[in-house]
Amino acid sequence: MRLSILGCSGGISGDLRTTCLLLDEDTLIDCGTGAGDLGLARMIGIDRVFLTHSHLDHVALLPMLADSAGSFRNEPLTVYALPETIAVLKAHVFNSHLWPDYTVQPTPERPYLRFMAIRVGQSILLKDGKITALPAEHAVPAVGYLVDSGQSSFAFSGDTTYCEAFWESLEKAENLRHLMIEATFLESSRERAKISGHMTPGLLAKGFERLGRPVDILITHMEAGREEETMQEILALSGRFTPKAVSRGQVFEF
Template structure:
């Protein structure tokens, strides 16, 4: 299983891209602006998008990608998300006002896009790959994902703040090798982090006390302009782990 980071910033500008990861060559985990760096050929190969939640920085490229390559494919793009997130996407994005409803637009004999509801803790198997939604705590319905190859596991939290149920689930993963966790704000913005249900370094440090495994930890979703500060604060706040900053283009093989 190969996971390539296409975007891991909290914003855009210069070489910054918002959250997206390419699993092998056919699955996206979130579809932020980083998807726009893929070639048409690479986009045509994508059969599945797993969505953590409905915020724009995680879904921005779905409407544009399905419009760009939907007619070059003969099967629908499957969007996997919880029923709540699917309802939000239908009502607020693919509503014929912001963007056409591509689940009603046909390529050959089939719609360009289809939805597949996810349930917390219920694994989706794609070939030998297993993807399981994990609990998260955000201002809109949200999940993280546990990616399992059989040889090892990676957890991506998506957007979350303090979440006991997440760590309970993560602690049950025997072969956990990597943890990608968000830290959207610096400690100066603690109040904003609490209100918008994101982590800042002090909140992350508190939650990591619950982690009983020893994965390599990578920090994602850093706010542009606060990257160095936030990573420095993480170094000061977190004990027992040495989190690194997730890099765009980084590849995980497990």
Template structure:
């Protein structure tokens, strides 16, 4: 199994700043930010499943355009997985015929271009031997993280989260965890803003990592544009057993 980083930035501004989207093999997206727009049409047509961590725009921006681009050429609906709360937000505020058409009823409800699949916290979905499990996160809207299990190893993606003891507990319960993608959106001097918006800063990340009993490779995502170098320097200055590195757009992680 491979995960390709289509976008991992906390904002836009240049060709290397695409918001969060990960392509698993060639048929599954985890989050659907602006990075999806760089895929060619043939690649977009191969995507059958989208797992969404939460409803914020930088993580869902490409869903409406993706479905609009490929829906008519598919023989079955593209499936969007998220918590019931997140799906309610998508239905109410995006696919509401005001912002965008409701593709779960186009061309009709018996043969839609897209379908919503509720996914509860702790629930797993198996797709061709690959298992996707929704785990805790702590954000300003209902949110989850995802563990992706290839059958040989596991990768956990935190989504957007503040320090979350339940997530730490869940990570420590993953003995085959090889990779951890975790956000750190703000530098330490903006700790108050990080707490208010329920994101991590380097000090909070250091606390979280110090509580881990597992030893995955740690990759940092969701760096705010213009602040990335400073955040990474502060992460390094905190030290610790694990040595995080920046996640990079275009990076491929195999596990």
């Protein structure tokens, strides 16, 4: 399988885009501002979106993606998310005020979008593999995802603080090759990180100790403007691992 990074920043400015991962040309994980760089033909080719949670940096372009591609597609765009995430999007985005309710528009028979609720641990089969929702702990209900091609797998934490169950899931993923994990705050902001449901370099190091095998670690969602400082702290604390900052445009085959 092939995963391309369209956006991996905690904020915008210049070349930075918020979280959006493209999987095999027909699937997105999160729909932050990175999705806006897809041309129309590629937007039309997106059949499904897996959301980690309802925060705007992860869903910002979902309303406009549904709108731009909708009239060219025969099937609705399927959006997989926790029931709580779906409830927020229905109440506050696709509510006929901020944006049309594309679950019944332009017509109830041929809507542009449909929601599918998922739960932690559930797997959805894809053309060449499967994707499983992983536990996470954030300010709002959230999941991570594990994409498994059968040969190897790619885990993405979404937004989370240290979550015991997340690391337990990774221990069970025997073919784990890549772990893309957030590191929003510096170690000096650990209290703020716990309250807001984010990671620090020290919390990451605690998790890495749980990994029983070599894994390619990719750091995402760093505070804009603090990337270098955050990476220095991570490298100083990561022991036998050598995490790298992930960047927009990177492609992973697994």
